[in-house]
Amino acid sequence: MDIADFSKRIxxxxxxxxxxxxxxxLYEPIRYIMQLGGKRIRPLLTLLAAxxxxxxxxxxxxxxxxxxxxxxxSLLHDDIMDKxxxxxxxxxxxxxxNQNIAILSGDVMLVRAYEFxxxxxxxxxxxxxxxxxxxxxxxxxxxxxxxxxESSQQVRISDYLHMITLKTAVLLGFSLxxxxxxxxxxxxxxxxxxxxxxxIGIAFQxxxxxxxxxxxxxxxxxxxxxxILADKKTFLLLTALEQATPAQKEVLLKFKSQTVYLPEQKxxxxxxxxxxLQVKAQTQEKINFYxxxxxxxxxxxxxxxxxxxxxxxxxxxxxxxxx
Amino acid sequence: MDIADFSKRIxxxxxxxxxxxxxxxLYEPIRYIMQLGGKRIRPLLTLLAAxxxxxxxxxxxxxxxxxxxxxxxSLLHDDIMDKxxxxxxxxxxxxxxNQNIAILSGDVMLVRAYEFxxxxxxxxxxxxxxxxxxxxxxxxxxxxxxxxxESSQQVRISDYLHMITLKTAVLLGFSLxxxxxxxxxxxxxxxxxxxxxxxIGIAFQxxxxxxxxxxxxxxxxxxxxxxILADKKTFLLLTALEQATPAQKEVLLKFKSQTVYLPEQKxxxxxxxxxxLQVKAQTQEKINFYxxxxxxxxxxxxxxxxxxxxxxxxxxxxxxxxx
Numbered sequence: 001m002d003i004a005d006f007s008k009r010i011x012x013x014x015x016x017x018x019x020x021x022x023x024x025x026l027y028e029p030i031r032y033i034m035q036l037g038g039k040r041i042r043p044l045l046t047l048l049a050a051x052x053x054x055x056x057x058x059x060x061x062x063x064x065x066x067x068x069x070x071x072x073x074s075l076l077h078d079d080i081m082d083k084x085x086x087x088x089x090x091x092x093x094x095x096x097x098n099q100n101i102a103i104l105s106g107d108v109m110l111v112r113a114y115e116f117x118x119x120x121x122x123x124x125x126x127x128x129x130x131x132x133x134x135x136x137x138x139x140x141x142x143x144x145x146x147x148x149x150e151s152s153q154q155v156r157i158s159d160y161l162h163m164i165t166l167k168t169a170v171l172l173g174f175s176l177x178x179x180x181x182x183x184x185x186x187x188x189x190x191x192x193x194x195x196x197x198x199x200i201g202i203a204f205q206x207x208x209x210x211x212x213x214x215x216x217x218x219x220x221x222x223x224x225x226x227x228i229l230a231d232k233k234t235f236l237l238l239t240a241l242e243q244a245t246p247a248q249k250e251v252l253l254k255f256k257s258q259t260v261y262l263p264e265q266k267x268x269x270x271x272x273x274x275x276x277l278q279v280k281a282q283t284q285e286k287i288n289f290y291x292x293x294x295x296x297x298x299x300x301x302x303x304x305x306x307x308x309x310x311x312x313x314x315x316x317x318x319x320x321x322x323x
Numbered sequence: 324m325d326i327a328d329f330s331k332r333i334x335x336x337x338x339x340x341x342x343x344x345x346x347x348x349l350y351e352p353i354r355y356i357m358q359l360g361g362k363r364i365r366p367l368l369t370l371l372a373a374x375x376x377x378x379x380x381x382x383x384x385x386x387x388x389x390x391x392x393x394x395x396x397s398l399l400h401d402d403i404m405d406k407x408x409x410x411x412x413x414x415x416x417x418x419x420x421n422q423n424i425a426i427l428s429g430d431v432m433l434v435r436a437y438e439f440x441x442x443x444x445x446x447x448x449x450x451x452x453x454x455x456x457x458x459x460x461x462x463x464x465x466x467x468x469x470x471x472x473e474s475s476q477q478v479r480i481s482d483y484l485h486m487i488t489l490k491t492a493v494l495l496g497f498s499l500x501x502x503x504x505x506x507x508x509x510x511x512x513x514x515x516x517x518x519x520x521x522x523i524g525i526a527f528q529x530x531x532x533x534x535x536x537x538x539x540x541x542x543x544x545x546x547x548x549x550x551i552l553a554d555k556k557t558f559l560l561l562t563a564l565e566q567a568t569p570a571q572k573e574v575l576l577k578f579k580s581q582t583v584y585l586p587e588q589k590x591x592x593x594x595x596x597x598x599x600l601q602v603k604a605q606t607q608e609k610i611n612f613y614x615x616x617x618x619x620x621x622x623x624x625x626x627x628x629x630x631x632x633x634x635x636x637x638x639x640x641x642x643x644x645x646x
Contacts (some may be wrong), residue, residue, distance in 0.1 A: 020460065026467040077430060081423040100404040100470060103426060107400060108463045110433055115456050118449055125448055126441055135439045137343065140431045144349040147423060 001051070003044070003314060010043045013061045014068065021111050029093040029105040030112070033072050036088045041318070042067040042175040048311045049193050051178025052303035059119075059181050063128065066116030067175045070132075073109035074139055076102060081147065110136075124181060131181075142167025149233050157238045161202065169201025185301075192297045198314050199294035206287045207319060209234040210249060213271055214280055225267035231256065235286065236279050237270075248273045274294040324374070326367070326637060329555060333366045336384045337391065342435055352428040353435070356395050359411045364641070365390040365498040371634045372516050373628035374503030382442075383505050386451065389439030390498045393455075394593050396432035397462055399425060405469065409509040433459075451530075454504075458497040465490025475514035480561045484525065492524025508624075515620045522617035523638050529610045530642060532557040536594055537603055554579065558609065559602050571596045614642060 020027040036166060046064035050057055078084075078094040080102050086092060094102035097162040113136075120128050149155045176197040180190035212227040213236055227234050237252070244252060251273055255266045274280065294315060300306055337357060343350040359476075369387035373380055401407075402415040403425050409415060417425035443451050468486040473479045499520040503513035535550040536559055550557050560575070567575060574596055578589045597603065617638060621631055 008454060020464075023464060023467045023471055025471060028462060048360075077426055081426060101467070103400055103404060104463055104467055104470075107429075107433065108460055110430065111456050111459045111463070114452070118456070120451055122445060122449065125452075126445065129437070129452070130441055133434050133441070136434045137431055140427055140434070141343075141346060141349060144346045144424070144427055148346055148348060 001310075003048075003310060006044055006047045006051070006310075007040060009057070009061060010040050010047065010064065010068075013043075013065050013260045014040070017065070018070065020108070025097065025101050026105050026108055029076070029097055029101060030109050032096070033076055033093055034069070035194045036090055038205060039086065040068055041172060041314075042071055044314065045172060045175040045197060045311075046179040046182075047109070048314065049176040049185075049305075050069075051179075051310070052193075052301065052307045053180065053183035053185045053189075056183070059121075060179060062116050062119055063178055063182060064175070066113050066132075067171065067178065068115060070113040070136060070139075071171060073106050073113060074143070076106040076109065078143055080106075081143070091303055097137050114222070120182065128178065128181060131174060135170050138166045138170045142170075155233050155238060157235065157242065160233060160235060160238050164202060164205040165198060169198040172201040172204075173197035185303075189301045189303070192301045194296040196311070196315075197201040199290045199297065203287045203290035203294065204318055206235050206283060206290065209236055210280065210287065212236075213274060225263070225271070228267050229263055235283055236274055237280055240270075240274055240277050240279050243277050244273065272306045287319075291315070324633075326371075326633060329367055329370045329374070329633075330363060332380070332384065333363050333370065333387065333391075336366075336388050338387070340461055343431070346475055348420065348424050349428050349431055352399070352420055352424060355419070356399055356410070356416055356432075357392070359413055361379055361411065362596055363391055363623035364637075365394055365494060366561070367637065368495060368498040368520060368634075369502040369505075371630075371637065372499040372508075374502075374507040374626065374633070375516075375630045376506035376508045376512075378504065379506070380443075381436050384438050385442055387498070388466050389436050390501065391492065392432055392439060393436040393459060393462075394494060396429050396436060397466070398596040399429040401433065401466055403429075404466070404594060420497040441504065443474065445645060451501060451504060451511075454500060458493050461489045461493045465493075478556050478561060480558065480565060483556060483558060483561050487525060488521060491528050492521040495524040495527075508626075512624045512626070515624045519617045519634070519638075520626075522613045522620065523641070524641045526610045526613035526617065529558050529606060529613065532559055533603065533610065535559075536597060548586075548594070551590050551593045552586055558606055562605055563593075563597055563600050566600050567596065610642075614638070 017034065019030045019034075024043055043061075043064035046067060047057055050060040050064075058256055075087060076093050079087055080094045084092050085095055092098075092102070093105065097105075114129070114132070117128055117132055118125070126288055142163055142165070145159070146167055147162065173194040174197070177190050177194040180193045185193070211225065212234065213225060215224055228239075231237075240252060241249065243323065251269055255270075295312065298311055298315075301308060340357065342353045342357075366384075366387035369390060370380055370383055373383040373387075398410060399416050402410055403417045403422055407415050408418055412420075415425070416428065419427075437452070437455070440451050440455060442447070465486055465488070468482070469490055472482065472486060494516040497520070499516040500513050503516045506518070532550065535557065536548060538547055550560075554560075563575060564572065574592055578584055578593075618635065621634055621638075624631060
C-alpha cells in the first residue's frame, strides 16, 4: 500500500456520504464544501496512524472522515468571520448562499462530525469523544485568539505559537491519536503520534508564513506578500518586531498610519527589514526544530519501520510543498 | 419533592458550571447567556422523567443540563440569524460583543453540550449521543425551514406544524426520553414520554401564536399583534389564509404592498378576519388536541401516579401561563 491507496479509500468514502436532504438549503452547502477537495490530510493521518498497528482499516474510515468534516465545518464558520470571498478558488458558502445558511449548515456539520465517531466500539467511545470534544474546543479557542491578535499590539511570539497550536496543530494531533486508539496502540504510542501531529502542524503553519514572503509566487499559488499587506501578525513579523532597531520598527509600522501607499513598496520595505534581521533563516530554523521534534516522536513509536516511513514521507511531502 | 425542589437542584448545578476561561471573549458570552435565566424547562423535564422510574437523580443532573446548554446555543445562533437585539430583556450576545464572537462562542457551546453527555454510563452512551445528535440536527432543520417560510408564499399548515415540531418540540421530547433512559425505563415508556414532550411542545408553540393576538398584553409581556405586524406565518395566519374568501384574503395580504400604514389598523383588520373565520376557536381546538395527545401518552407510562402528576401539573402550568 502506498499513500495513494489510502487517499483513494478516503475519497471513496467521502464521495458516498449523505449528510441529509431536507431542507436542501441546509445540506447542499455541506456537500458543496466537502466536495471542494483539498488533500484530506487529517483522515489520511488517521488511516496511516491506524495502519501502524494493524492491517484492518474499515472501522477507521468513518471516524477518520469525521475529522475532515469537523475541519470543513471550522473552515465554513471561519470564512464567515474572516469575510473570505473564496475557498479553494470557489465562492465561500456565505457568498454562494448567505450568511444565515452558512452559520446553520456549519452547525449541522458539527453535529454530523460527532455522528461519524458514534460507530466506534463501545469501550473506546467515551475516550474518543472526550478527546474530540477537547480538540474541537481548542480549535475554537485558537480562532478566537487569532481574531483577538488582529487588533492587539501586544502579541508575543509565544502567544502566536500557542494560537497556531490550537487553531491548526491539535486537530492534526487528534487525527493521529485517533487512528492509534482505533487500532489498539499503547497509550504511549498514541501520545507520541499526537505529538508528531502537533509538531508537524506547527512546522507546517510556520512554513506557510515563510512562503508568503519568500515563496515562488507561481508555485505558491498566492500573491507573495499577502500577509505583509494584510498586516498579519505572522511568525516573521513578530520576530522582526521583537528584534528591530527603533528605525527598523518605524519602517515596519509606518504603513499602518498611511492610507495611501504602493503595495509593492510596502512588501519591498518590510521584506528588506526581514532580510536585515535574517528572519528567513530564523524561521527556517524554527521550522526545522518542530519538524525534528515530530520525526523524533514518530521514530519512538513501536511499529514497523516501513509503515512509519509512509507517515514520515507524507510529512516530508507536506514540508516540501510550495503551494 | 415538588417541582421547586427539582428546579433548585438544576439551578444549583447550572450556577457551578465552568465552560472554560481563556480566551475570555469565547467563554464570557456562554456564562452570560446561561445566566439570563429562563424556566429551565428542558432539564426539569429530564429530571421529572427520570424521577418516574427511580429516586436516584445525581447522575441525571449533568446530562439534563446538557439539553439546556444546547437550547441556549440554538438561541444564541438564532438571535444572530434573526438580528434580534434582545433576549430575555437583555442585549443578545452579538449585540453585547459582536457577531464573530457570537458565532464562535455558540460553536463552543455546542461542543460543551456534547461533553455534558459524556458522563453517561458506557452501556447507554451511544444511544444517548445518537438521539441527541439526531435531535440537534432536527432543531437546525426547523430553524432553516422557519427562515425559508419567511419568504415563501406556499406554506401549508402541515408545513408549519412540521417546522415547529423540529424547531421546538423534538428537544422537549428528547429531554424526557433522556431522563427515562437514564433511569432504566422500558423502551415503550421512554417513547411515550418522548411523545408527551413533542405534543406538549407543539401545543405550547400554538398557544404562543394564539397569545400574540388574543393575549392580555400586560400579562403576555409582549406587544399584542407583534406576529401580525411582522407578517409571521403563524398557525393563525395560515389557517385564515386557507379559509378566507377572496375578499378576506385581500385584506390579509394588502398590507404587504403598502409601505405606510398604521400598525393598530393592520392589527385590527387582520384580527377582524381572524374573528370572522373563528380562528381563535380553531387554534384552541388544535391546542387541546395536542395537549390531550400528550396527556394520554403520559397516562400510559408505567410509573407511580403521584410522580406522573408532577409532569402533568408542569404541563398544565405551561399551558396556563400568559407570558
